[in-house]
Ligand code: SF4
């Protein structure tokens with residue numbers, strides 16, 4: 212079975228460690244954490260690849276534990292033509308994927324660091340951040 | 345010997361190609377190295393720039409008369425109402441105006457995807473815009489309704505006329521409450537989660553002419569990618585010098601400009617329709633103002649740097665809305681731009697709403713226009729009131745009826 216990419220979101224009250232531990236131990240799943248972060252509202256976000264026979268059972272377990280699971284089918288892209296480098300998104304983005312280069316103050320987007328939380332999509336005053344499927 | 349230059353002398357240098365122009369950023373190090381007098385001798389014009397959301401903006405249109413004629417009583421452009429309580433086919437479209445059916449904040453926080461500012465940008469992009477009008481019909485203007493498409497080329501006049509732009513300085517907005525708030529200063533996270541500021545600082549036009557020695561009625565400027573003029577002081581023009589409780593000075597604030605220009609020669613990348621989640625729509629306006637170095641005092645003013653300019657820190661969860669006077673201190677633009685400031689003893693991350701890279705681009709474009717002889721300076725017909733005039737803000741008293 213080929214690895215599947217998923218996004219996990221943990222509420223404030225869920226501790227990530229035991230949940231991930233059980234995924235490996237109880238369901239024999241091999242995981243590879245691609246990104247992990249804490250968003251502005253103290254919610255944990257993790258992007259990982261999961262491989263194993265008991266993938267579906269593993270997902271079911273995650274959901275029971277209160278983790279929100281989303282397949283990684285979307286992508287957030289930056290329309291550099293439209294972006295005015297205003298900077299308004301840079302303190303909203305939880306991972307620093309959108310950040311200001313100093314001293315030029317030019318805004319830059321590093322898609323590798325994006326966890327697709329979409330916070331920037333509605334915050335950007337000129338709609339330069341787009342969700343792609 | 346004191347340096348004195350006139351507008352005519354500077355324009356003669358522009359004509360002969362010998363004019364020396366620097367941006368308000370470049371001139372800082374020149375003055376640091378050579379001093380004010382030598383810099384004033386060398387440089388003739390200093391260019392400034394700002395690119396930020398400016399709510400008090402809009403455009404006058406004259407659509408031309410249809411056959412039969414109509415005295416437009418109500419007008420919509422792409423569904424956004426424009427004010428038509430003026431002559432038959434004239435209207436004013438404000439940038440914060442929303443379509444009649446916008447859900448606004450009933451679905452909090454509202455998205456405000458489209459408004460007057462976006463209509464202006466669409467017109468500049470050459471897109472056809474739907475024009476609708478209704479009327480009661482008169483003997484001289486019999487038509488009662490109209491529905492058509494217009495482009496900027498189809499109509500007679502389109503005049504950008506912004507009653508209040510180019511704020512001299514602006515607040516640094518924070519949120520002391522325990523919930524996220526949605527403001528015209530962007531999304532402010534709870535419990536001092538971030539701080540937003542909105543000024544080009546050392547590049548900002550009115551920070552470079554704090555005493556209104558050169559900018560006045562008739563000053564020719566870069567406006568929205570084309571040429572415009574200062575029409576008047578802006579609304580809420582209350583120039584002053586900021587002071588803290590102990591009386592220490594924190595530099596200028598409060599001046600504003602009203603600007604005007606032919607919309608048809610402006611560009612959609614310098615007048616950008618803007619949406620603030622939970623707040624509304626706006627227009628991000630590019631303005632650049634040339635400052636003639638008439639004397640050393642003018643040069644001293646333009647050499648100001650981000651370290652010497654300060655924004656008052658204001659709580660937008662309560663103090664702003666409830667008009668509670670005072671502030672949480674001042675932050676220098678150097679600190680604001682560094683990405684971190686200290687508020688109430690805590691480190692707070694900052695982000696701008698005003699694009700410094702675009703402001704710099706505007707100052708560079710204006711420099712290029714002047715150097716290449718495409719842009720001459722105008723002597724103001726009248727200078728604007730400064731902090732010395734002591735204009736203060738009036739509050740609106742809500743009287744018992
Ligand atoms: S979706 Fe936007 S805010 Fe979220 S991580 Fe990606 S760039 Fe940052």
Ligand code: SF4
Pocket residue numbers: 293294295296297298299300301309318334335336337338339340
């Ligand atoms: S908020 Fe939008 S326009 Fe501003 S820097 Fe971010 S992506 Fe660019």
